[in-house]
Amino acid sequence: MAKTGAHKSDEELLRLMMAGDGDAFEELYDRRQGGVYRFALRMSGSAEIAEDVTQDVFMALMRDGHQFDPARGNVAGYLFGMARHRTLKRLRRERTFVSITEDGEEGGETFDELLIASADPFADLTRNEMADLVRQAVLALPEHYREVVALCSLGEMSYEQAAEVIGCPVGTIRSRLNRARGMLVRKLSVVKETADSVAFAQGGIRL
């Protein structure tokens, strides 16, 4: 099939692909692989897992693409749903990461007290250092909070789209995200303090 300049919808590409059109498969892959890969990467912190998940998702699409139901959502949501399922399954099998505890279980300070203590956890950090700290903090979140951060805060998905992918009400997404952000601030404060202590100790040694 010759590639044309006409923009085809994901649904159209899926239909063509299921009819055996390899170029349609490639176009759909090019369009959606990045989002799927990054979601798995942000959830797992592992490029290897992200690659495996991406491969599994598109292999499953080849095999089970006929199960896609436009009435239940769009192709992107269908792909992210498969990616989520496979990533969680892989993480549960490997149990690579230890999540931080939820509010009230870590330390005795209230959330507001922590906020006042470290209103800006990124003060004096470069952009790259900031990104590294946030990545560590996100990976330390419990899975059900991590996934809403990965989808909405990092993946720029709307609450409605995330609710479709996860299969829960929009209100649940909103409350999980709110709670996740609070946990991130608290976690980042701890990480920042630790980093400052290490930097101070190293500086002392150098001197």
Added chain:
Amino acid sequence: MTCRDFENIASDLAAKRLMEAGTRERALRHAAECAACAARLNAERSLGAGLRALAERDENEQAPAHLKLALRAAFDQQARTSTASVLTFAPARARNWLRWGLAAAALILFAGAVAFFSRGVTLNSNSVSSGGEVKPAPTPAAPEQAPPRIIVPDNRERKIEKYVAGDSKPSTKRRAPRRATSANDLAGNIETVTDYIPLTYLADATAVESGIVVRVELSPSALAAMGLPVNIEQTDSRIKADVVLGDDGVARAVRFVK
């Protein structure tokens, strides 16, 4: 606005998401008066900046190029070797019709092949004289379908002619078994087969990645029950066929054997 109300919209406020102008104004006024909520807003803004930094850094993260190549190869292979892509995309009811269509096509092919073989056998039967001597078989009329392909070296064609003529004799007139080295016995191990006839829509129906070839035999009564023409003089014979089955159990091609 209370601190609880502020907490509910703090992240939206920090992210500058769309909200009512009045609500936004009241929230900012509350933050100016409440130290805890001001700190919360600052923390939300910092977190937002950190998340944006991570998102921007990851923006170009993609699956490695070799994955695309591998997936495309897998797709092409599946498209070549499987009927799944088209069959499964159709609704279940449509797939049933497709199966019945394939079955009907196979039945028609069987009928054509049986008719072809029956005609050949009849001609050979007529060539046997009353004395039981074998006369050269008359040249059959050109078949409508692909003629049987003989899988033997050229120098054996004459023996095969004898075999075909001898096989047509009634079983009661068969001679006693002879040594296996005789010409007829040698020829008796040689099969005459048609070309494989595709049973699917695929261009190269026999290009199956892996699968099996199953030899089947059908009795004349079974053929008659299916409405196929049967030579009543050959009621004790069976029609042999080789069916190519893919790993998915779907028949891809068939050939008839004599």
